[in-house]
Amino acid sequence: MGSPSALVQQLLAWRAQALQAAQAAGIPPQEVELLLRERLGWGSLERLLGRPPTLQGDPLAEVEELWRRRLTERIPLQYLLGRVEWAGLSLRVTPAVLIPRPETELLVEQASLWLQSNLLPPGSPFADLGTGSGAIAIALAQGHPQLQLLAVDVSPEALAVAAANVADYHLQERVKLLQGSWFAPLDPWRGRLRGLVSNPPYIPTGELAYLMPEVRLHEPRQALDGGEDGLVHLRLLIQKAPDYLAPNSFWAVEVMQGQAPWVAEQLQARGGYQQIQVHRDLAGIERVVSAHFVG
Numbered sequence: 001m002g003s004p005s006a007l008v009q010q011l012l013a014w015r016a017q018a019l020q021a022a023q024a025a026g027i028p029p030q031e032v033e034l035l036l037r038e039r040l041g042w043g044s045l046e047r048l049l050g051r052p053p054t055l056q057g058d059p060l061a062e063v064e065e066l067w068r069r070r071l072t073e074r075i076p077l078q079y080l081l082g083r084v085e086w087a088g089l090s091l092r093v094t095p096a097v098l099i100p101r102p103e104t105e106l107l108v109e110q111a112s113l114w115l116q117s118n119l120l121p122p123g124s125p126f127a128d129l130g131t132g133s134g135a136i137a138i139a140l141a142q143g144h145p146q147l148q149l150l151a152v153d154v155s156p157e158a159l160a161v162a163a164a165n166v167a168d169y170h171l172q173e174r175v176k177l178l179q180g181s182w183f184a185p186l187d188p189w190r191g192r193l194r195g196l197v198s199n200p201p202y203i204p205t206g207e208l209a210y211l212m213p214e215v216r217l218h219e220p221r222q223a224l225d226g227g228e229d230g231l232v233h234l235r236l237l238i239q240k241a242p243d244y245l246a247p248n249s250f251w252a253v254e255v256m257q258g259q260a261p262w263v264a265e266q267l268q269a270r271g272g273y274q275q276i277q278v279h280r281d282l283a284g285i286e287r288v289v290s291a292h293f294v295g
């Protein structure tokens with residue numbers, strides 16, 4: 001490695017070229033900055049102050065290799081870095097779990113609003129179905145100490161990632177990870193859940209082939225595939241939840257564009273659900289449907 005200023009010149013040249021490559025490949029330029037910051041501790045502030053990265057060896061080699069894989073294999077940067085920042089949390093992610101999306105924060109926000117106006121006793125059971133990385137369960141456990149989170153996933157590999165995240169936040173006592181399909185592991189809590197949230201797979205099978213390569217090639221199909229009409233899992237969450245929810249509890253799911261009116265209708269038809277509401281995300285898309293289950 002040469003002098004610090006030579007290294008900075010080298011990094012600046014690499015950055016300029018990577019930014020061009022990102023633009024050509026339709027990748028957000030912020031990813032170049034994120035990669036440099038995460039791997040070399042070299043963000044815009046350090047650049048402004050003329051500070052070189054402090055790493056030993058050849059700091060550019062790893063960054064170059066990760067960037068090559070990002071461009072040629074279309075692997076999401078979050079998988080390459082093994083982390084994502086989401087809802088104020090820093091979470092581990094691997095290709096066994098869906099990368100938590102910004103719009104999913106809306107589900108946590110709506111649950112939090114309900115919890116603020118419906119005071120629950122300590123240890124109240126609240127389920128996150130299809131927990132993946134554990135993102136939603138961890139965010140709710142952190143924000144609401146009265147909750148006992150039951151985080152269910154069918155994938156043992158996903159639950160291993162969730163377990164590491166739960167441990168990072170020292171929440172092992174309050175987030176219970178359960179392996180199984182939807183309500184199957186929740187029998188001990190039948191009729192007792194004070195809330196249920198889920199971001200289930202909701203993409204119609206036929207549309208999976210048209211997703212961007214980052215999603216199509218690298219995210220778990222099991223996290224995306226909502227069956228022929230995309231509604232297979234949502235249907236089950238609407239129909240079965242009343243067997244597991246206590247009177248006066250919360251129910252909410254994330255949906256894809258166009259599904260919210262159908263979900264609202266089904267809730268109405270099923271009965272027991274009131275205050276059925278559709279919430280739009282920052283892009284204006286109807287993204288979350290919530291309801292108060294009266295029993």
Ligand SMILES: C[S@@+](CC[C@H](N)C(=O)[O-])C[C@H]1O[C@@H](n2cnc3c(N)ncnc32)[C@H](O)[C@@H]1O
Nearest residue numbers: 098100130131132153154155181182199201223
């Ligand atoms: C869209 S991802 C959501 C992950 C995470 N909750 C989030 O919002 O980032 C859906 C999750 O549902 C899980 N899943 C799929 N089928 C399931 C089933 N039958 N029972 C339980 N979980 C299931 C997948 O493994 C995946 O982790």
